[in-house]
Amino acid sequence: xxxxxxxxxxxxxxxxxxxxxxxxxxxxxxxxxxxxxxxxxxxxxxxxxxxxxxxxxxxxxxxxxxxxxxxxxxxxxxxxxxxxxxxxxxxxxxxxxxxxxxxxxxxxxxxxxxxxxxxxxxxxxxxxxxxxxxxxxxxxxxxxxxxxxxxxxxxxxxxxxxxxxxxxxxxxxxxxxxxxxxxxxxxxxxxxxxxxxxxxxxxxxxxxxxxxxxxxxxxxxxxxxxxxxxxxxxxxxxxxxxxxxxxxxxxxxxxxxxxxxxxxxxxxxxxxxxxxxxxxxxxxxxxxxxxxxxxxxxxxxxxxxxxxxxxxxxxxxxxxxxxxxxxxxxxxxxxxxxxxxxxxxxxxxxxxxxxxxxxxxxxxxxxxxxxxxxxxxxxxxxxxxxxxxxxxxxxxxxxxxxxxxxxxxxxxxxxxxxxxxxxxxxxxxxxxxxxxxxxxxxxxxxxxxxxxxxxxxxxxxxxxxxxx
Amino acid sequence: xxxxxxxxxxxxxxxxxxxxxxxxxxxxxxxxxxxxxxxxxxxxxxxxxxxxxxxxxxxxxxxxxxxxxxxxxxxxxxxxxxxxxxxxxxxxxxxxxxxxxxxxxxxxxxxxxxxxxxxxxxxxxxxxxxxxxxxxxxxxxxxxx
Ligand code: HEM
Ligand code: HEM
Ligand SMILES: [Fe+2]
Numbered sequence: 001x002x003x004x005x006x007x008x009x010x011x012x013x014x015x016x017x018x019x020x021x022x023x024x025x026x027x028x029x030x031x032x033x034x035x036x037x038x039x040x041x042x043x044x045x046x047x048x049x050x051x052x053x054x055x056x057x058x059x060x061x062x063x064x065x066x067x068x069x070x071x072x073x074x075x076x077x078x079x080x081x082x083x084x085x086x087x088x089x090x091x092x093x094x095x096x097x098x099x100x101x102x103x104x105x106x107x108x109x110x111x112x113x114x115x116x117x118x119x120x121x122x123x124x125x126x127x128x129x130x131x132x133x134x135x136x137x138x139x140x141x142x143x144x145x146x147x148x149x150x151x152x153x154x155x156x157x158x159x160x161x162x163x164x165x166x167x168x169x170x171x172x173x174x175x176x177x178x179x180x181x182x183x184x185x186x187x188x189x190x191x192x193x194x195x196x197x198x199x200x201x202x203x204x205x206x207x208x209x210x211x212x213x214x215x216x217x218x219x220x221x222x223x224x225x226x227x228x229x230x231x232x233x234x235x236x237x238x239x240x241x242x243x244x245x246x247x248x249x250x251x252x253x254x255x256x257x258x259x260x261x262x263x264x265x266x267x268x269x270x271x272x273x274x275x276x277x278x279x280x281x282x283x284x285x286x287x288x289x290x291x292x293x294x295x296x297x298x299x300x301x302x303x304x305x306x307x308x309x310x311x312x313x314x315x316x317x318x319x320x321x322x323x324x325x326x327x328x329x330x331x332x333x334x335x336x337x338x339x340x341x342x343x344x345x346x347x348x349x350x351x352x353x354x355x356x357x358x359x360x361x362x363x364x365x366x367x368x369x370x371x372x373x374x375x376x377x378x379x380x381x382x383x384x385x386x387x388x389x390x391x392x393x394x395x396x397x398x399x400x401x402x403x404x405x406x407x408x409x410x411x412x413x414x415x416x417x418x419x420x421x422x423x424x425x426x427x428x429x430x431x432x433x434x435x436x437x438x439x440x441x442x443x444x445x446x447x448x449x450x451x452x453x454x455x456x457x458x459x460x461x462x463x464x465x466x467x468x
Numbered sequence: 469x470x471x472x473x474x475x476x477x478x479x480x481x482x483x484x485x486x487x488x489x490x491x492x493x494x495x496x497x498x499x500x501x502x503x504x505x506x507x508x509x510x511x512x513x514x515x516x517x518x519x520x521x522x523x524x525x526x527x528x529x530x531x532x533x534x535x536x537x538x539x540x541x542x543x544x545x546x547x548x549x550x551x552x553x554x555x556x557x558x559x560x561x562x563x564x565x566x567x568x569x570x571x572x573x574x575x576x577x578x579x580x581x582x583x584x585x586x587x588x589x590x591x592x593x594x595x596x597x598x599x600x601x602x603x604x605x606x607x608x609x610x611x612x613x
Binding site: 030033034036037038041042045046047048050051109110111114115119120123125126127128131162184186187188189190192193228231232235236238239242243246247249250252253254255256257258259260261262263265329330332333334335337338408409410414415416417418420421 | 481507525534572603
């Protein structure tokens with residue numbers, strides 16, 4: 001850490017991890033409701049607990065991105081953050097607004113929350129991932145503007161680097177496309193059409209710029225590879241992302257009342273979306289192989305390589321699995337979608353956040369470069385437990401999805417939804433058990449912040465590094 | 469990557485490619501706007517349907533159900549429920565109104581929302597409107613959704 005103002009990142013990282021725990025606990029609750037339909041009913045209906053699970057996910061990922069930006073931007077720009085006080089203030093506003101909204105989901109019937117926050121004045125609630133009351137959405141916009149101003153001015157003041165520029169474009173895109181959440185026409189086709197401009201253009205568009213730039217930053221820091229090389233890769237990756245991903249939005253326009261031509265545009269372009277993810281994998285391994293030094297923070301390198309692999313598997317492979325229109329005709333809106341959603345979000349956005357936290361936290365806590373060996377061993381156990389769990393969760397949901405498609409949509413005598421679900425409970429049992437292992441992994445991960453905290457830093461063990 | 473391929477070239481591909489494909493996407497969106505009115509059943513959108521959509525949203529029905537395949541996967545697809553229920557809004561109203569307060573033991577349950585008769589009619593009319601949207605290949609594949 002070179003600049004005092006980078007310290008604000010720590011707040012954001014701590015909040016992110018705290019909310020992550022909440023996300024997983026609620027994941028386990030809805031996972032249990034999949035098995036015991038009346039679990040916590042009617043006190044906490046599935047939809048409300050699900051909104052907690054998914055909204056906590058989005059919010060903590062955004063906390064993590066903001067923390068990453070507050071750490072990375074000053075370091076790249078070689079200057080202090082222009083307004084650290086604003087970053088602190090916005091942290092508390094965002095946390096308070098987020099917490100109030102989550103408590104509303106948990107303790108109020110959703111309809112009461114809608115009434116309380118006067119949804120009728122500007123109805124934006126009740127759409128997947130956009131369940132937040134309109135007033136919360138407005139709050140998010142305010143926080144985002146203050147955040148963008150803060151890092152934007154810092155970038156303008158200091159050294160201009162490609163990493164900062166790409167990160168800034170990604171974060172600005174995040175804020176801009178969020179504005180479509182305020183557009184909610186009565187005509188369902190248009191509602192759905194522009195809803196995807198938030199959801200798809202986020203995860204398969206601008207968020208990938210954020211992912212790419214953070215990954216590039218970590219690779220520069222941990223491998224010492226020449227910045228020119230890394231920046232060139234970054235440009236090529238994000239070029240492929242947007243060239244394929246923008247028109248790739250069409251893979252959501254197959255069955256919602258939009259015209260047939262989207263089946264061609266959507267299938268062809270989204271079939272190419274795995275390319276940038278694959279390039280990211282090649283990029284990360286290449287840079288680590290060409291490293292000019294061995295960084296003592298082995299855990300951070302593990303997360304960076306892990307995200308490159310798992311993003312490709314979750315987004316690239318599991319995305320491709322159901323993205324062609326003739327396949328999606330059967331899989332649309334089934335457990336196959338949930339399987340993909342879990343591995344893609346985890347691989348791309350959970351892991352890049354944990355990679356950044358892994359790299360930055362030791363420095364923010366006053367270490368030279370890395371945590372002690374013991375702490376890193378715990379962190380790597382957390383890595384493997386969580387990552388292997390998500391792989392199995394994905395596999396079980398995929399199995400559930402294939403059976404669901406067969407029973408309900410493909411066989412000669414299509415079964416009603418509820419009956420088909422009752423036939424595949426076994427896989428929901430397995431998913432829930434694996435979810436418990438995930439939780440254990442998360443606890444181990446958090447423990448790694450405390451064990452070995454007083455021990456000496458890990459050192460590189462004098463391995464020979466061949467410089468190319 | 470090879471020396472001949474410079475960072476400036478990569479950057480230009482990024483900006484040029486993004487601009488080009490974003491414009492292409494806008495053009496396709498424009499084209500969509502001209503075709504959708506033939507399929508979106510907008511002539512069925514009345515004040516009642518608009519009210520129904522609001523009831524739908526303010527009770528977060530999408531948090532358990534899919535609608536045209538989007539939403540949550542906990543409860544049946546409702547884009548075609550009007551047809552599944554024998555083209556009857558009354559059947560839909562009766563189903564929603566008759567949910568037991570404490571759920572069905574051991575079974576995934578839908579809350580009792582205590583909707584007024586007007587709200588019930590509105591949300592049922594909304595679901596009827598949705599069932600009239602012409603989806604490609606008449607998705608969903610079977611009446612079971
Ligand atoms: C990191 C990147 C990605 C993330 C986080 C992600 C996440 C998700 C999520 C959460 C959904 C469900 C949305 C809903 O609730 O309706 C979804 C749907 C979908 N994703 Fe991805 N995705 C990513 C990348 C990709 C890629 C690269 C492809 C294609 C190769 C793809 C193909 C699809 C398709 C076809 C659907 C629609 C599923 C359906 O019809 O039900 N995704 N994605
Ligand atoms: C570890 C235990 C977890 C369990 C038991 C769990 C369970 C669930 C359940 C039951 C749903 C609702 C599916 C439906 O709509 O019917 C869901 C949705 C979702 N979860 Fe999880 N989850 C877990 C972890 C995670 C993690 C780590 C992530 C992020 C990486 C995540 C991201 C999501 C997303 C994005 C959705 C929406 C999916 C969609 O609409 O397709 N979950 N989860
Ligand atoms: Fe998508």
